[in-house]
Amino acid sequence: MFNSFVLMVFCFHKKVCTVPEIYLSNLAAADLVLVATLPFWAVNVSSRYNWPFGTPLCKLVNINISMNMYCSIYFLVLISIDRFVALVHPLSQTKMRRPKYAKLCCVLVWCFGLLMNSPALMYRKVGHIPSINTTLCYFDFPNPFVDMLISGIQILFIFIIPVSIISPCSFKIIKALKTRENTQKKEMKATTLVLAVLLAFLVCWIPFNLIGIVKLIGKAGGIKQCSIAINIEISHQVFLYFALFNSVINPVLYVIVGKNFRKKVKELINQWSRGENTSINYTSSSV
Template sequence: MAVPDDSALLNSTFSPYNVTAMVNSSSCTDWPPVPMTEIIPSIYSVICVLGIIANTLAVCVLAHASASRRTVANTFMLNLCVSDLLFLLSLPLWAVYYSQGYNWPFGRIACKISGALHNLNLYASIFFITCMSMDRYLALVHPLRSQSARDPRRAKLMCILVWVLACACSAPAVALRDVHYIEVWDVEVCGISFPDHTWYRSMVWMKVLLGFLLPMIIISCCYCAIGRHLLSGSGLIRVQKGSHYGSTFKSSGSQDSCSKPERPPTPCVNTSPRGGRPVEGRGLERVLWTVAAVVLAFFLCWFPFHCVTFIDILMKENLLDSCWADWTIQNLTPLTLCLGFSNSTINPVLYCFIGNHFRGRLGALSKGLCVRLKTREEDHSQKRGSFSTRLSSFSRKLSDLKELAIVEASGHA
């Protein structure tokens, strides 16, 4: 059996026990190792807690949206949050894995499921972000021509296609991942054992190309076109109805209206046949900042990890051999992967909580929940009060009966 070459952390490009051996026997004594068993579990804990809270709130709000709010944007966003949430639920297992010195105590099935959730999220989240970017491009740049294409039913079919494609991309890693006992270090690692170098090369390049480069090119092209479109209209942009990703988008149930600042008055430009809400002044600036934040978050979260992966490819092909490259692969791979995982926490913040519509629906949902809880408490209090009243009445009647019995007994006497 080939030595697992990808067993350290989910789907990273090194194995933890080889890291320890390489660090201890390495001639690069000036490059101290990073204490992964202490740092990684702490980072994972923060990402897990914040990510689960944010994505759970997002799923609750999006899943309880009314029929008029079930737009293409919300459909992609809901699936993205579900993908992130499924992965984040498996993150505590990997935190324990690191804290125990790369020892996997949860068994073979848990190893495969956790690895499958990671790989599925790696591809599905990026594919959904790409779909959302393309939908935003169509809604802003081609609002008239894209009306028939931007249909919620078609969006659901696209989501099914994304899940199938993500499962297909994850299948090889899931099939090869297993628990391997390493006698030298007395640990059971949850990792991938590649049959040969061709398998390793193919899977790594698929991860780099399909999981980063191609989506990044599509996203960048979409937002560059959006930026040119927004800046070319003298700050007066009409957004198609029902395509809200934030406070600058209006739902499909809105009436035709035009928002104008008090001073100076600004004319409205309507390029939508059914009306919508223009983006003016600070609204335009908000859209541009949101666009920049989406692209930067995607790039900053995943670019470092794929850079380290590319360095590892060069070393495996004997095109690079140096202490800094060796140290980078051994120590920065898990850290950059943590940065990539943080994108699961950032996603609901960028796409949901920035928007006034989402915050309003979250507030309404919370208010409704509080009202229901208060109503239950009042009902419970009323029932308890009614029971207390009946008990008091019964006690008074019982007391009256006792007094009556005493009076009758005295009369007989």
């Protein structure tokens, strides 16, 4: 609901979206894709992972969840790079920070998310497991090496690479804000919102990715005790829910921290109220 509201504000506001707003609106769209599939996930968890929806929805729901993971992270990467260019290298921003380039980058991120979800199309399936008497939606890899390879690629692209870009950019952004007193007020407001969104991302996603690395070590044979492996799997599920909660936090941050966003909301409400008054006056004059 909140993500739909954020998208509505960005889409229906009469002013053209700035580059940060283009990235934030796509981030809200990625969060909305995830939220739309959460009811299926909730039913699955409440029925003790007994999947009742068939193979097509098994693939689609998990692809949407993974799409949110990849796309959200790389929209945040784009946002951090944009803020880095705007504050640390302001002279070059007129060439690099153009809306058409931002839209192109967003299209590439969505395509990248689809590409990274090709394993789900290939290996996700629904099957009955007699040992636990449950019908699961699970990955059916041809061999353990493929499982480890895909897990390693996932950790590389959703944790190591993004964090290695976001962390130095955020550090230099904060340093620039401290040393530069004449930063434009508009840039300060946008940067404050971005830093809040980045902090929420790091808090929500780092535990999930760290336990993912531990789980990968276990797949490689580094963890042999069954009790430890079970605890790792339970922790992985818990931290996954915590990471997905990031999609709920983001739109709240737009309202709490984003002064420009609140201004857009007020302008949009005034825009609609003026439109309704114009429509009423026109109807009255016609009568």
